[in-house]
Amino acid sequence: MKIDVYFEIENKFRKRVSQGDKSFHLNEFLRDVGLLTASTISDSTSVLDVEKYKEMDMCIIDMSDTVGLKSFVFEQMESFVKTLDAYGIGKIVVNNPSKLLLSSISKFDNVTLHKESSFRRITDKQIQRVQNSLSKNIIGQKRAKTVIFRKLVVQKIRNRSKPLVLMFYGKPGIGKTEVAKQISKAIYGSSEVLREQMSMVGGANSLEYFKATGHSEDAFSKKLLNRKTNLILLDEFGLAPEYVQTAFFQLFDEGIYVDQNYEVNMHNSIIICTTNLMARGNIFNPGWGISL
Numbered sequence: 001m002k003i004d005v006y007f008e009i010e011n012k013f014r015k016r017v018s019q020g021d022k023s024f025h026l027n028e029f030l031r032d033v034g035l036l037t038a039s040t041i042s043d044s045t046s047v048l049d050v051e052k053y054k055e056m057d058m059c060i061i062d063m064s065d066t067v068g069l070k071s072f073v074f075e076q077m078e079s080f081v082k083t084l085d086a087y088g089i090g091k092i093v094v095n096n097p098s099k100l101l102l103s104s105i106s107k108f109d110n111v112t113l114h115k116e117s118s119f120r121r122i123t124d125k126q127i128q129r130v131q132n133s134l135s136k137n138i139i140g141q142k143r144a145k146t147v148i149f150r151k152l153v154v155q156k157i158r159n160r161s162k163p164l165v166l167m168f169y170g171k172p173g174i175g176k177t178e179v180a181k182q183i184s185k186a187i188y189g190s191s192e193v194l195r196e197q198m199s200m201v202g203g204a205n206s207l208e209y210f211k212a213t214g215h216s217e218d219a220f221s222k223k224l225l226n227r228k229t230n231l232i233l234l235d236e237f238g239l240a241p242e243y244v245q246t247a248f249f250q251l252f253d254e255g256i257y258v259d260q261n262y263e264v265n266m267h268n269s270i271i272i273c274t275t276n277l278m279a280r281g282n283i284f285n286p287g288w289g290i291s292l
Contacts (some may be wrong), residue, residue, distance in 0.1 A: 077104035212259035
């Protein structure tokens with residue numbers, strides 16, 4: 001059996017697996033063997049419809065298949081794969097597996113990991129579009145627009161694929177968010193940015209969201225995995241608790257966002273942090289600051 005693991009956004013993966021009709025999702029298989037509602041393997045009483053699966057040739061495993069699964073299901077994933085192989089299923093395709101799932105399927109010999117980023121390095125043409133868009137749609141802010149243009153040029157020519165991290169600072173209502181949207185639209189074709197309001201972060205819920213302490217909960221890493229743009233906007237980042245800020249430091253430095261369940265490739269991304277503080281000296285990392 002051949003196992004292909006794709007680390008890419010959900011829409012791209014769906015297009016990849018939508019061509020054939022002899023495929024099924026992991027959830028279908030688990031439902032047929034009674035493991036969607038069972039609390040242990042011994043609680044599973046359903047009999048697998050062997051004939052149904054003999055007609056199939058590919059099993060699909062995406063994030064929706066694994067949400068809410070009990071830990072014992074992941075622990076038995078090796079047995080499930082062997083069962084599917086025995087029924088003649090020739091291929092399994094996996095999208096953005098959790099660390100636990102990846103560990104389970106990596107035990108097999110014929111596993112191929114496709115880790116190519118869905119987002120390429122920015123081009124000269126895209127940078128020119130940013131410059132034109134900011135000139136046309138953002139009034140004033142001449143110095144800020146010049147600095148942004150220069151930073152994008154440096155991002156293009158440097159060898160490393162780590163993110164470009166910028167801090168926009170200045171009083172509310174002067175265009176920090178709008179500049180981010182214009183950059184996203186010029187480079188990625190959409191003004192829809194992945195935006196988090198960091199001033200609202202705090203408490204146990206935020207820890208679960210950013211650190212993904214559980215498997216089935218909503219998590220920031222899941223939003224990153226399915227992002228439509230490679231521009232991330234972190235509003236009022238400096239107001240977030242220190243334990244949340246630390247979750248981003250590896251992302252800023254290496255282009256990898258890691259929590260307890262997922263490792264997300266954020267290479268070539270643009271990360272914009274904003275603050276309403278008025279002076280560089282009040283910002284936790286003054287070297288990032290672009291006054292708007």
